[in-house]
Amino acid sequence: MKKKRNSNFIIxxxxxxxxxxxxxxxxxxxxxxPNGYLHIGHAKSICLNFNIAKKYNGICNLRFDDTNPNKEKIKYINAIKKDIRWLGYKWNGKTKYTSNYFDKMYKYAIKLIEKKLAYVEELNKTDIKKYRGTLKKPGINSPYRNRTVQENLILFNKMKLGMFPEGSLCLRAKIDMSSPYIILRDxxxxxxxxSKHHQTNYKWYIYPMYDFAHCIADTIEKITHSLCTLEFQDNRQLYKWILKKLNFKNKTPKQYEYSKLNxxxxxxxxxxxxxxxxxxIVKGWKDSRLYTISGLRNRGYxxxxxNTFCQKIGITKQQNTIEISLLESCIRKELNMNSPRRMAILNPIKVIITNISRKDIKYLNIPNHPQKKEMGTRKVLFSNKIYIEKKDFSEKNITGYRxxxxxxxxxxxYSYIIKANKILKDKNNQIICILCTYYSKKKYNNIYKDKNIGIIHWIAKNNSIVADFQLFDTLFTTKNPEKEKNILKFYNPKSFIIKRGYVESIIQKEKIKHAYQFERIGYFYKRKKRKNIEVFNRIVSLKKRYKNN
Incomplete structure (x- = not known):
């Protein structure tokens, strides 16, 4: 009897x-x-919010937190929608925007002023931070904290009309400058x-902060469970304070926090x-080395x-860093079952079989998948000129080398046993080709019974086409680049390498649903041709973490 998977604490x-x-x-x-593309951390949030709604016959809204027009763009909105749909989720009704509620939020701000719970501040950002204090030192009241209600209303209205320079004034909540929660210190x-707003144009010259807007939008939309990461844990105090002071009559939502994905x-x-x-360093948000949803999709994930990865890591309050191998194992397991096998050589070295005759040149039937007979077979040419990987040849006898x-x-x-007899080199001492002989199964049956003989992959010259193989490694040489101030210092120059080699020519005519497994190399995703040459992204290696050579 299978054990049921433990529910996460949110469920x-x-x-x-x-x-x-x-x-x-x-x-x-x-x-x-909408100030950038979605990343793997967002995928965790998407899976959590949409799957909980689905599991309990509820609904999940897509609401863009568009309160800062300086950073937000329509192209990011479109990219986010595309990523959510691609992940397999559908939001409730029309797309929502926090800006839909700007008129109401402005009135709520007026209400706080009238209740003597908000005031217009003239201190600059530096002084506001200085007056706020620290975890060990309480804050100091602003000299503008005790303005009259009438004065605050007049100034706030002038702010709305654009009568003050950008950054010269702001509206602050009047809470407690000595609160143990710094978030509550006004x-x-x-x-x-x-700036022009992508939804409201130039209607507004004042914009609400996230903490003010978020809880109000949640309440207007009657959200029951407002789920966010632990970095917003203290913000919950302000979330509750705002809703309480605004006297919302309907049942207000509650905020719950979980650990973010590292x-x-x-x-x-x-x-x-x-x-x-x-x-x-990267070509954009869709770069295949980035762990944005678009980057992962372009790579071949x-x-x-x-979705499987997000389910496996679970939902907890414990902060930890997930090994990248867990994500790789999810795609590897899926592709192992569904990907047809092909031969490809990334670092080719030429082999000439000297004792092969015309009658020995033949097509061999090779399985498309070793465990799935229903995927059929294909014909692969065996001839006197083939390519093998450079790493699969050694001039010297090395212990354990296969x-x-x-x-x-x-x-x-899937073919014959060969023996290396001679090496041909150029004037720079570089190998031109390896001269070999092959052993037919009929004549040398005993040799084929030797289980100690190594097995390598190969490809016939006349059964191959030139291809470029794009290999990806981690962008950084340190495990926790997020903690580093200067991330460029830890950039991995070998994070992207292109190898020009050969792949079976049958690939030109095939329309494979997703990816190939290139025998002994990894899983590859076919991209658009470049200068009439086939291009493949390595999605993931066959087993362990890899480093490019």
Whole structure:
């Protein structure tokens, strides 16, 4: 009998709320800021919010947190929608925007001013931070904290009309400058921004801060469970304070926090990704070395593998760094079952079989998948000119080496045993080709019974086409690049390498659903041709973490 997978603590909270009120409609939301592309951490949030809604017959809204027009763009909105759909999720109704509620939020800000719970601040950012204090030192009241209600209303209205320079004034909540929660030491609620907004154009010159906007939007949409990462744990105090002081009549949502996804050798910070783009380390948000959803998709990852990964890591409050091998194992397991096998040589060395006759040149039937007979077979040419990998040949006898050694035998996978007799080199002492003899199975049956002979992959020259193989490694040489101030210092120059080699010519005519397994090398995703040459991305190696050679 199979054991049931343990529910995460968020699911237990939802279950408890349904026990208390069986008629309750579960409503979650995914609220990205459209200032960049989604990354693997967002995938965790998407899976959590959408799957909880689905599991309990609820709904999940897509709401863009569009409160900062300086950083937000329509292209990011479109990319985010595309990624969510690609992952297999559908949001409730129309796409929502925090900007849909700007009129209401402005009125709520007025209400706080009228209740003497908000004031217009003239201190600059540096002084606001200085007055706020530290965890050990309480804050100091602003000299503008005790303005009259009328004065605050007049100033706030002038802010709305664009009568003050950007950054000169802001609206702050009046809470407690000595609170143990720094977030409650008169946080900023509104600031002045003179930028065109992608939804509201130039209607507004003031924009709400995330903490003010988020809880109000959640309440307007009647969200039952507002799920976010642990970095917003203290923000929950402000979330509750705002809703309480605004006297919302309907049942207000509750915020619950879980640990964010930290993946080794990876950055997900939008600011740091933008730095990589600006410094031309990566080609953009879709670069296959980035762990953005678009980057993973371009590399060849499937939506199933990403969803499986998110389920495996689970939902907890414990902060930890996930090994990248866990993500790789998810795609590897999926591709192992579904990917047809082909031969490819990335670092070719030429082999000439000297004792082969015309009648020995033949097509061999080779399985497309060793475990799936239903995937059929294909014909592969065996002839006198073939290519093997450079790493599969050694001039010297090395203990434990299973490749082709000068004077020794090796078996070509699915084919014949050959022996290296001589090496031809150029004037620079570089190998031009290896001269070999082959052993027919009829004449040398005893040799084929030797289980100690190594097996290597190969490809016939006349059965191959030139191809480029794009190999990806980690962008950084340190496991925790997010913790480093200067990430460029830890950039891995071997994170992207192109190898020009050969692949079976049958690939030109095939329309494979997703990826190939190139025998003994890894899983590869076919990209668009470049200068009439086939291009393949290595999605993942066959077994362990790899380093490019």
């Amino acid at each position: 237990n909270i939802v279950k408890k709320s349904l026990i208390q009120n069986s008629k309750k409609k579960i409503k979650t939301r995914f609220p990205p800021e 946080p900023v609620l509104y600031r002045i921004i003179f 993946l080794e050798y990876t950055i997900v910070s939008k600011r740091k990704i933008q730095k990589l783009i600006d410094n031309k 499937t939506k199933k593998s990403i 490749g082709l050694i000068l004077g020794k035998r090796v078996r070509l996978k």
